[in-house]
Amino acid sequence: MDARLSVKFNKVSLEYPNGVRAVRRLDCEIRKGERVAIIGPSGAGKTSLLRILATALRPSSGTIGVLDTDPWRLDRGNLRRLRSRIGMVHQAPPIPPRQRVVTAVLAGRLGQWPAWRSLASLVYPMDIAGAERMLARMEIADKLFERCDQLSGGQLQRVGVARVLYQRPDLILTDEPVSAVDPALSDRVVGELNREAIERGVTLVASLHAVDLALHRFPRVIGVRAGEIVFDLPPVRVSDGMLAELYASESRTVPTQDNQTLETVPAGVRRRPMFS
Amino acid sequence: MRGAHWAVVAGLVAATWASFAYLALDLGQLLTLEAQAQMWKYVVSFFPPDFSAGHLSRIGQGTLETIAISAIGTALAAVLGLLLALPAAGRFGVVPRAMARLLLNFLRSIPELVWAALMVIAAGLGPFAGTLALAWHTTGVIGRLFAETLENAPAAPAGALRLSGSPASLAFLYGTMPNVVPQLIAYTLYRWEINIRMAAILGVVGAGGLGQMLYFSLSLFQQPQAMTVILAMLALVVIVDGASAWLRQRLVH
Numbered sequence: 316m317d318a319r320l321s322v323k324f325n326k327v328s329l330e331y332p333n334g335v336r337a338v339r340r341l342d343c344e345i346r347k348g349e350r351v352a353i354i355g356p357s358g359a360g361k362t363s364l365l366r367i368l369a370t371a372l373r374p375s376s377g378t379i380g381v382l383d384t385d386p387w388r389l390d391r392g393n394l395r396r397l398r399s400r401i402g403m404v405h406q407a408p409p410i411p412p413r414q415r416v417v418t419a420v421l422a423g424r425l426g427q428w429p430a431w432r433s434l435a436s437l438v439y440p441m442d443i444a445g446a447e448r449m450l451a452r453m454e455i456a457d458k459l460f461e462r463c464d465q466l467s468g469g470q471l472q473r474v475g476v477a478r479v480l481y482q483r484p485d486l487i488l489t490d491e492p493v494s495a496v497d498p499a500l501s502d503r504v505v506g507e508l509n510r511e512a513i514e515r516g517v518t519l520v521a522s523l524h525a526v527d528l529a530l531h532r533f534p535r536v537i538g539v540r541a542g543e544i545v546f547d548l549p550p551v552r553v554s555d556g557m558l559a560e561l562y563a564s565e566s567r568t569v570p571t572q573d574n575q576t577l578e579t580v581p582a583g584v585r586r587r588p589m590f591s
Numbered sequence: 592m593r594g595a596h597w598a599v600v601a602g603l604v605a606a607t608w609a610s611f612a613y614l615a616l617d618l619g620q621l622l623t624l625e626a627q628a629q630m631w632k633y634v635v636s637f638f639p640p641d642f643s644a645g646h647l648s649r650i651g652q653g654t655l656e657t658i659a660i661s662a663i664g665t666a667l668a669a670v671l672g673l674l675l676a677l678p679a680a681g682r683f684g685v686v687p688r689a690m691a692r693l694l695l696n697f698l699r700s701i702p703e704l705v706w707a708a709l710m711v712i713a714a715g716l717g718p719f720a721g722t723l724a725l726a727w728h729t730t731g732v733i734g735r736l737f738a739e740t741l742e743n744a745p746a747a748p749a750g751a752l753r754l755s756g757s758p759a760s761l762a763f764l765y766g767t768m769p770n771v772v773p774q775l776i777a778y779t780l781y782r783w784e785i786n787i788r789m790a791a792i793l794g795v796v797g798a799g800g801l802g803q804m805l806y807f808s809l810s811l812f813q814q815p816q817a818m819t820v821i822l823a824m825l826a827l828v829v830i831v832d833g834a835s836a837w838l839r840q841r842l843v844h
Binding site for chain 1: 762765
């Protein structure tokens with residue numbers, strides 16, 4: 316695999332045991348440091364794609380390369396080391412409700428810390444300052460010592476993002492990371508994810524429900540429908556017709572934050588208003 | 592349907608009559624004046640209870656011993672039960688799961704009193720035998736309850752941690768334990784409550800504590816002393832029930 320690539324899909328298909336084909340013979344390459352948004356109607360296979368990238372699902376056929384290796388040829392120890400370099404923000408943050416926010420964030424580095432440090436951290440959090448910095452970037456530093464069941468859905472999602480920021484992975488994957496966050500904050504959270512990727516030169520792949528966020532914040536947008544890539548373009552070249560067709564099966568309008576029509580022009584980019 | 596009901600009732604009546612006939616029980620004997628006078632005499636002989644300082648201090652020691660037996664027995668069982676619950680919940684595959692379940696069933700199916708009789712032979716008379724007896728049986732019960740709790744715990748949190756490179760053991764501690772700890776504590780306290788009552792009885796087979804004092808007093812026909820032991824047991828159970836309920840409330844929420 317080319318050393319400048321972060322992700323390489325080679326004719327990847329994924330079929331679930333119930334017969335649903337979520338991904339169909341998909342080819343795709345993502346270079347190191349690229350920031351890619353994946354958009355498409357629900358059920359298009361966005362989550363399946365991300366879960367294949369996160370090495371949570373093994374493709375039914377085809378080969379994948381993630382961070383210079385084929386994860387399914389590694390032994391357990393090396394797979395674990397690879398996984399500690401991949402950070403995934405889940406749509407529903409899988410955090411125990413009774414856990415304190417600080418512990419939930421520090422858990423991001425369990426794959427990197429020595430075991431004694433992880434065990435000690437259960438008794439007394441080992442890096443309170445580090446967790447607080449990441450939470451501050453999500454504007455919830457004041458929740459540091461609260462229990463996660465005291466948080467709103469949007470706040471919990473941001474704890475999930477803070478955990479992955481704290482993990483400092485080489486490949487950041489996010490599965491609709493702001494679906495429960497209000498628009499102004501969504502922009503901030505997605506902005507922070509992009510800033511992290513730019514500052515550290517790491518790769519960011521985000522599936523997003525809100526098309527305007529994808530178009531405004533990412534230099535490369537991949538449209539997915541029925542397990543296949545429909546287009547793979549910089550946002551300037553994504554036309555309204557393409558978007559309308561991408562979401563044709565779902566609704567008459569393209570999903571955006573607050574369901575406002577997609578008219579705001581991103582800085583430096585001129586585009587026609589939607590559905591004029 | 593109705594006919595079947597009557598058949599069941601008739602069967603029960605017949606079985607009861609057959610039992611009396613087989614055991615040669617004569618309920619009438621309980622109702623004779625002589626028997627009633629004897630029973631009354633025996634009841635009266637328990638009063639007044641012996642509240643002398645010497646006896647009370649021995650009862651205090653016996654109470655402490657009973658509490659200690661139940662506490663150590665339950666604590667041991669909680670640790671062993673958690674260790675066995677992990678394989679019994681299927682975390683290490685199908686074969687260890689079946690083996691652990693078999694072992695838990697074995698431990699659980701032998702009652703505490705039988706364990707105590709066995710442990711008195713193995714470890715000698717005294718509190719050590721009682722502690723072991725409670726530990727074995729309670730391990731069987733608690734291990735099963737813990738295993739079910741672990742099986743019902745959501746898998747996503749630990750799964751997400753393993754996906755970010757965490758070793759499975761740490762993913763369990765960070766992802767699964769916070770979800771199950773309240774339930775484990777509640778089960779353990781509940782079993783402790785039961786075990787205190789049990790520990791008071793185990794002494795009858797020689798396993799220490801208040802039970803042993805009760806058994807000695809009754810064997811020596813010292814009914815007033817026995818009455819004080821019974822009162823101490825009653826007080827202990829009432830206090831422990833209250834304390835356990837209060838603790839569970841505080842710890843679980």
